[in-house]
Amino acid sequence: MxxxxxxxxxxxDEVCAVYSLGAIARSKRHHLGFLRVGSRVLYVGVGRGADALAAARAGAQVTAVDLSEPMLRRLRAAAIRxxxxxxxxxxxxxQLPCPGDYDVVVANYxxxxxSESDAQSMLGALLVQVRPGGRLCLADFAPAAGLGLSGVATTAYYRLVNGVGWLLGICALHEIPDLPKWLTDRGLEILDIKRFPVMGGSGPAYWAMIARRPRVGLP
Ligand SMILES: C[S@@+](CC[C@H](N)C(=O)[O-])C[C@H]1O[C@@H](n2cnc3c(N)ncnc32)[C@H](O)[C@@H]1O
Structure with missing residues (x-):
């Protein structure tokens, strides 16, 4: 991968902007309103990191991790500029040392x-990086908001994007996970969720959420 x-x-980033009509970029900015100056923020799988740059601009102390050197090279060049x-x-x-003590961990897309089981394991690895009482911020594909036409349109859109991604080898084939449930099942409290529709209304959409890790006990 x-x-x-x-x-x-x-x-x-350009391809994401085209197929989401800018909704992915909007969803990735959602968490910025919840950051504080000086917060220690970890971006996982940061990619080219427009979100991480915006956080650094706003005064956060940013650490960004990615497996891909070309992604990080582009982020480094933008930061230097x-x-x-x-x-x-x-x-x-x-493989990061744990437990981490980040105020906020951001896992956008x-x-x-x-796959669902690998994503659940990865979620566990992310949670140990969040300090007790800290925040986990996610942006990702959203399930349909309703049934009928909106449900059909969401399923068709998601299957197409997920199928192309799988053919290219950049993701596993799977259904859209119920991320808020995954988080609450592990004892996190959802503080905020916002949908970012691709074309307005209740059709295909992305969502971004902020969850708080409990002060005691690790899920
Ligand atoms: C789907 S892209 C999302 C990038 C970025 N967060 C965004 O929203 O544009 C996933 C990124 O995670 C990186 N990645 C994949 N597996 C990883 C891992 N185990 N640890 C760190 N980065 C990983 C990939 O190299 C890629 O840049």
């Missing part, structure tokens, strides 16, 4: 790469 991301790094300071780590997120 890593090598595919290496090859698509130069056009990854703007005079921003981010810590960039080329590594597998699940990260869990959707994996």
């Amino acid at each position: 890593k090598f595919v991301y290496d090859r698509v790094a130069f056009l990854y 703007e005079g921003l300071c981010l810590e960039l780590v080329e590594d597998d997120v699940s 990260f869990l959707n790469m994996f």
Whole structure:
């Protein structure tokens, strides 16, 4: 999977902007309103990192991890152009030293790469990086908001995007996970969820959510 991301790094954000009509980029900015100046924020699978750059611009202390050197090279170049300071780590997120003590961990369009069981394991690896009481922020594909036409349109859109991604080798084939349930099942509290429709209304959409890790006990 890593090598595919290496090859698509130069056009990854642009392709996402086209097939989501900008909804992916909007959803990735959702968490920025919840960051504080000086917060320690970890971006996992950061890609080209427009979100991580925006957080650094807003005064967060950013660490960004990705397996793909070409993705990180582009992020580093953008940071240098703007005079921003981010810590960039080329590594597998699940291999980071733990427990981490980040105030916020951001996983935008990260869990959707994996099969359900791998994504659940990866979620566990992300949670140990969040300090007790800290936040986990996710943006990803949203399930249909209703039945009927909206449900059919969401399923058709998602199957197409997921199927093409699978053929390219950048993600596993799977259904849209119920991420809020995954988080609450592990004892997190959902503080905010927002939908970002592709074309307005209740059709295909992305969503972004903020969850709080409990102060005691790790899920
Ligand atoms: C679907 S892209 C999303 C990138 C970015 N978060 C965004 O929203 O544009 C997933 C990214 O995760 C990286 N990645 C995949 N597996 C990883 C892992 N185990 N550890 C760290 N990064 C990983 C890939 O190289 C890729 O850049």
